[in-house]
Amino acid sequence: MPTIVEVAKRAGVSIATVSHVIRGTKRVSEGVEERVRNAIRELDYFPNEIARSLKVAQTRMLGMVLPDITNPFFPEIIRGAEDTAFERGYFLVTANTDEQIGRERRIVAALRSYRVAGILLASAPGNDASHILRLIASGVSVVCLDRQVPGVPSDAVLLDNVRGARECVRHLIQLGHRSIAIITGHLRTQTAQERLQGYEDALQEADIPMASKLIFEGDFREESGYQLGKQLLQKPKNASAVFVCNGVMTLGLLKAMEDKGVRCPDDLSLATFDDLTIDRTFHPHLTAVVQPGYEMGARAATILMDRIEGKMTGSPSSLRIVPTLVIRESSAPFTGTPVGSAAARHRPAVQRAQGAPRSASQNPS
Amino acid sequence: MPTIVEVAKRAGVSIATVSHVIRGTKRVSEGVEERVRNAIRELDYFPNEIARSLKVAQTRMLGMVLPDITNPFFPEIIRGAEDTAFERGYFLVTANTDEQIGRERRIVAALRSYRVAGILLASAPGNDASHILRLIASGVSVVCLDRQVPGVPSDAVLLDNVRGARECVRHLIQLGHRSIAIITGHLRTQTAQERLQGYEDALQEADIPMASKLIFEGDFREESGYQLGKQLLQKPKNASAVFVCNGVMTLGLLKAMEDKGVRCPDDLSLATFDDLTIDRTFHPHLTAVVQPGYEMGARAATILMDRIEGKMTGSPSSLRIVPTLVIRESSAPFTGTPVGSAAARHRPAVQRAQGAPRSASQNPS
DNA sequence: CGGAGACGGTAAATCGTTTAACCCTGGACT
């Protein structure tokens, strides 16, 4: 691997000059510039960004710390962040925590050692955020994504969960449902709490009393959707509709419904957070609260880079992105018919979205 | 940000000693070690990996270059690679090329500047691989993933596409189908070619003549599955079964089928590459060639790190991972009944997998 | 004709580590 010294030798100039033509930090005469460029090309020289980073005490790497990239909600976010970052000359270093705070600590430590310029963080839930506080204290910019870390003063790009959930449940109520179950995420997480809050708000607004037997606490994973779904369907009359707090749990629920022979929306109306591709392809098309993942990633990255470059100063800001409710087939008017009754079979006519909102995603998948 | 100098001062030793206790490269007396560790803790010191990398002329970063992380096939691969890498103290730097060779060049250049130790590459198709050749010539290890770059001597972890496709089509043939359509990927890509090859092999073996009107060239994107699906369904009698070369095109096809009111498998049998989560949740459960993404990522990362560390030497190896055919509902015996006929409605009894092969993925999603 | 800039280039310090070479001290051994 050639270094700047070899380039300088071959071009017959000093290394300072080479550096100047590369970075454009000083005028150089045409002839010299030409010679330097030739030398670079001939040697297939790439400036050592590591050496540069050491000298300027700054890297152009952004850490991206996520629970699990395998969760289909995150890739969109990553794309949004990466595209924005790459445009401005930054790179993304990604790492998955599996929602384990211990792993998160190790990852953050490693990222600190690498002197990343900033970190995009969807933190694992945990009671101790000292590693993040120390990180910020040491001067690394942090932007929280999707979830805030309690007690940590950082910028954040969040979804307006309360609002999304409220509108979604409101929609079910407007359809005439009064017994609406909810499958939540882990209630330790802010996200889950907020969605539950939105659910409560909507019920309250409609003077529907909360029933604890209709609240099922899951953990945002498919398996919990499946298990809780089975429980929920045990006593079917309890609910005529269910609001599920994320996409993968809905998959679990649908599987449970299939096992039990419960049909949607005939026997049970369904509305969910997230808009997995599936939701737009398979029947029943799901009524969903769509999170603009790409945009969230892009906004978060922009804020982070602005902080790093000093283009943004002042106290931490918190951006709430408003999700969209897309009404599709899985939510239908309450018929008052007990679950499984034949009369429930034909679907009532409701105005609903046709097909997929293909513009929701900025990228073909 | 404290440096090793400050730690040394506070502990009252030389920086060499500090380095030795951190790296364990030399014995130090208990008392001194204690003092150094305290100093490190008190200052919240993290060794500057950038400086270290410069000195040892080696980073512990692995570049991961993919077409598009938004394609659900890739996250699993990334997880496999990342978990393996992190265990061994490496980090993944990811970047998406959007299948554009120009973007790939820029990304590879940047990665070279960052002196990544190696690169995991699912290259964008293109006629010019000079940037990869130069990369390898400069001493960076490269492992190709999912697709080989023609003319480049590197290790590769690939799927046995021919075999996967052959077995899949063979299965359709065994069900009695003789008019089997195929929706391929972009035939510039090796992957698409190989799958087409497997299709041809299976037909040949059964003495079924190839019909060019049954071959639809797509591009691995949902939209092309949709468009070609519409074409294919135009003249429905042509095919009684269709083999689709990846998961997202299948989504497109299913949408087209829905539009046209064609039912699966009643009117048309379906078998596909890839096993999106959906395939296991929604009806019809799809017969699919399952690619072990996590394993592919893990194997590729292992090979790459072994190369980097000199644990593996010798000429490039090419590993073919064998996919599994999971038979589900979407493929049914040929009934000889024209498309749309009422007689085709009841599904015949075939031995098939129950539910999802949950063990296929090492991680909950 | 002399001096002031402008211009184009270079020398050298520096960033925070690693690590080979060296140095000191205090037993152990003969």
Add this chain to the structure above:
DNA sequence: AGTCCAGGGTTAAACGATTTACCGTCTCCG
């Protein structure tokens, strides 16, 4: 008592860039 050696520590030279300060030369102009 003198010699060795092991153990524990330090010194100082890299690594490959950036960047400040400096230095000739040339030109222009009063």
